[in-house]
Amino acid sequence: MFGFFKSGKKPSPEPAATPEPVATPEPAAAPEPVTTPEPAPAQAAQPARLGWAQRLKAGLAKTRQVLNTPVGDLFRRHAKIDEALYAELEEILLTADVGVEATDYLLESLRKRVKRDRLTDSGQLRDALKDLLLELLTPLEAPLDVSRARPFVIMLAGVNGAGKTTTIGKLAKRFQAEGRSVLLAAGDTFRAAAREQLAVWGERNRVEVVGGQGTDPAAVIFDAVQSARARGIDVVLADTAGRLPTQLHLMEEIRKVRRVIQKADPTAPHEVLLVLDANTGQNALAQVKAFDEAIQVSGLVLTKLDGTAKGGVIAALARRAGHAGTPIPVRYIGVGEGLDDLQPFRAREFVDALFGD
Amino acid sequence: MFDNLTQRLSRVVKNLRGQGRLTEDNIQEALREVRVALLEADVALPVVRDFLARVKEKALGQEVLQSLTPGQALIGVVHKELTALMGSAAVPLNFASQPPAVILMAGLQGSGKTTTCGKLARIIRSQGKKKILLVSCDVYRPAAIDQLKTVAAQAEAEFFPSSPDQKPEDIARAALDYARRHFFDVLIVDTAGRLHVDADMMREIQQLHAALKPVETLFVVDAMQGQDAVNTARAFNEALPLTGVVLTKLDGDARGGAALSVRFITGKPIKFVGVGEKLTGIEVFHPERMASRILGMGDVLSLIEEAHRAVDQQEALKAVEKLKKGKGFDLEDFKAQIQQMKKLGGLSSLMDKLPGAGQLGAADLAMGEKQMRRIEGIINAMTPQERRNPAILKASRKRRIAAGAGVTVQEVNRLLNQFEQAQKMMKSLGKGGLAKMMRGMKGMLPGMR
Numbered sequence: 001m002f003g004f005f006k007s008g009k010k011p012s013p014e015p016a017a018t019p020e021p022v023a024t025p026e027p028a029a030a031p032e033p034v035t036t037p038e039p040a041p042a043q044a045a046q047p048a049r050l051g052w053a054q055r056l057k058a059g060l061a062k063t064r065q066v067l068n069t070p071v072g073d074l075f076r077r078h079a080k081i082d083e084a085l086y087a088e089l090e091e092i093l094l095t096a097d098v099g100v101e102a103t104d105y106l107l108e109s110l111r112k113r114v115k116r117d118r119l120t121d122s123g124q125l126r127d128a129l130k131d132l133l134l135e136l137l138t139p140l141e142a143p144l145d146v147s148r149a150r151p152f153v154i155m156l157a158g159v160n161g162a163g164k165t166t167t168i169g170k171l172a173k174r175f176q177a178e179g180r181s182v183l184l185a186a187g188d189t190f191r192a193a194a195r196e197q198l199a200v201w202g203e204r205n206r207v208e209v210v211g212g213q214g215t216d217p218a219a220v221i222f223d224a225v226q227s228a229r230a231r232g233i234d235v236v237l238a239d240t241a242g243r244l245p246t247q248l249h250l251m252e253e254i255r256k257v258r259r260v261i262q263k264a265d266p267t268a269p270h271e272v273l274l275v276l277d278a279n280t281g282q283n284a285l286a287q288v289k290a291f292d293e294a295i296q297v298s299g300l301v302l303t304k305l306d307g308t309a310k311g312g313v314i315a316a317l318a319r320r321a322g323h324a325g326t327p328i329p330v331r332y333i334g335v336g337e338g339l340d341d342l343q344p345f346r347a348r349e350f351v352d353a354l355f356g357d
Numbered sequence: 358m359f360d361n362l363t364q365r366l367s368r369v370v371k372n373l374r375g376q377g378r379l380t381e382d383n384i385q386e387a388l389r390e391v392r393v394a395l396l397e398a399d400v401a402l403p404v405v406r407d408f409l410a411r412v413k414e415k416a417l418g419q420e421v422l423q424s425l426t427p428g429q430a431l432i433g434v435v436h437k438e439l440t441a442l443m444g445s446a447a448v449p450l451n452f453a454s455q456p457p458a459v460i461l462m463a464g465l466q467g468s469g470k471t472t473t474c475g476k477l478a479r480i481i482r483s484q485g486k487k488k489i490l491l492v493s494c495d496v497y498r499p500a501a502i503d504q505l506k507t508v509a510a511q512a513e514a515e516f517f518p519s520s521p522d523q524k525p526e527d528i529a530r531a532a533l534d535y536a537r538r539h540f541f542d543v544l545i546v547d548t549a550g551r552l553h554v555d556a557d558m559m560r561e562i563q564q565l566h567a568a569l570k571p572v573e574t575l576f577v578v579d580a581m582q583g584q585d586a587v588n589t590a591r592a593f594n595e596a597l598p599l600t601g602v603v604l605t606k607l608d609g610d611a612r613g614g615a616a617l618s619v620r621f622i623t624g625k626p627i628k629f630v631g632v633g634e635k636l637t638g639i640e641v642f643h644p645e646r647m648a649s650r651i652l653g654m655g656d657v658l659s660l661i662e663e664a665h666r667a668v669d670q671q672e673a674l675k676a677v678e679k680l681k682k683g684k685g686f687d688l689e690d691f692k693a694q695i696q697q698m699k700k701l702g703g704l705s706s707l708m709d710k711l712p713g714a715g716q717l718g719a720a721d722l723a724m725g726e727k728q729m730r731r732i733e734g735i736i737n738a739m740t741p742q743e744r745r746n747p748a749i750l751k752a753s754r755k756r757r758i759a760a761g762a763g764v765t766v767q768e769v770n771r772l773l774n775q776f777e778q779a780q781k782m783m784k785s786l787g788k789g790g791l792a793k794m795m796r797g798m799k800g801m802l803p804g805m806r
Contacts, residue, residue: 163466192503281584286611
């Protein structure tokens, strides 16, 4: 039955493993010119940001391939604006997880704009849609400034498997590169080996990790904040166990974690990050709502954008107000597995990368 | 958060009552609502389109029963078709091979592979006397191997040690060899999460598959996954001869449209669903229930089954005995009931499964749950004698109890009223059917009216 695998695949493992070591995400830059020949000149104009802009594009390359191809085809096939074109645009937005409500909103606005500006050809329609998407996403762009408090306490939360612990590792690396001292609090005292996972990250980053399995998460984080204050640490990253919003007792627990952090430092937590998996569909809305109600989320991290998932759900999120009355900003996006693959969210780059320019 | 389909349709099709047949015209609007419902449940768009075409074909020309509207009749067709598509019955794991039967896990990062390994080990062990070995080929994620080791210990299965400096294929071969020589019945192989577009990693799992020749290759999918589920499922299905799917994190409030997408693309049966982080949180997949969930129709069947499992049978028997003997239902029993409800995952998990409970907001549920805790607190503040015979509770005792539980006397009185209602309810229940009781309970909690 598996004869095919026996004969065909066996000799290949050795050569396959050698050319690309798993730990280095850098080669992402190499395939870049193959997939997209255009962006090179545009990037040359701003050499300072080339590094991360390139990485973002590389990370979104597959996204772009998927989204770009239909959009590109679409605008080539239809010279005039007609219903079929709108229908196909709708399809593209829906398959990017933008959701029914936000898609309807975008298309409705697009129609109005076409009327207002008397647009006639499909190329203009494309720019108009990009502008609309950009207008929708720009309010989400609000980079995190960790220098306004010391220690700056960041609490991370999210559903199981969203990528919280991995995100913490990447954030720690990032803050260290900026010359800040970092302390990790292993608040996931539930999942097997969660502390060990963070410990390994800490080791790689040469960062101390506080906490142990089986203890109370709030207590672990309380200790970490106090110790950071005593030692003049710049940033505390507090991990929490993954939980689904339907697990009310766990939502109650995370409320308590937030309260206890506040006891250790009345101004803390200075940032409450909710980690969202870009693969998540419309349930992301329910997640944001539930976590925001429980712990007043102040920023989002969108992870796993290096697959073919498009993360379009942030467009739907941009249409909803958080506890502060405004949409919750997206602080970072994760575009790869390497430590450097966590980037600040920039609406312009995100939309550009999505459309492939 | 989302309107369920039944609500959507009842709005749309009220005025269409009395038409004899489903026609292109009278189902048009209803079909559009079904489309939105499926999309909101995260069923992938290409799948939605195919599915609706199929439904339309089946529905056209069908007779509409007198009592129904064309929209309701259409829902019947949709539900039937959805169930058929999901697979008509539960498909068990295949152990029909020379031992060890190898089970290989595959999926994206964070889909729940390692937890599912432990759950599978546990459920296989509980079903038959099988010797199970677990091994992790995840040499990439920090502490992934430790995690499986812990999970294996919890599942009381044996763990084959590996280390991050080994090659996954070598680990797999060594584990298989060990399993053969020590006469294990089942070998469960955990693998690293991987992106379907990562060619190297996909090649790696193909090599693992070739080395292990597993009898089951299970694709682990997060029930919350969105539109991209079609792309990942297609890629994994093309790379590996999958034998089944495990749908995880179904205890969340995601409608789980990914289940339909994956099933549609791969054609492989969904064998298990994961509910909760505990190792007991695994269930056999029931197609008709999933169909109802995607359509937002509640999951009454699941509830009944869950109730049967989690509720302490002896406790229930004791209560029945007590009633038969003519002894009253006392506050001790009342408390036991509340504890049983907790075992079932609390009110929210129960209400999730009852149709129509969608009208209760999360806030109502949280209040109901708070109320339950408070009731427990009040009962705890009573003496055993008071619990057995609440009639002796007069003003001074009530004051003491209120102080002890940190509530007001009014709240103690309210509890006693509720208890009286419950007592009446118990009397009317001949045999103490739990589901009926719970429906009564729902009305009892003030936060939930």
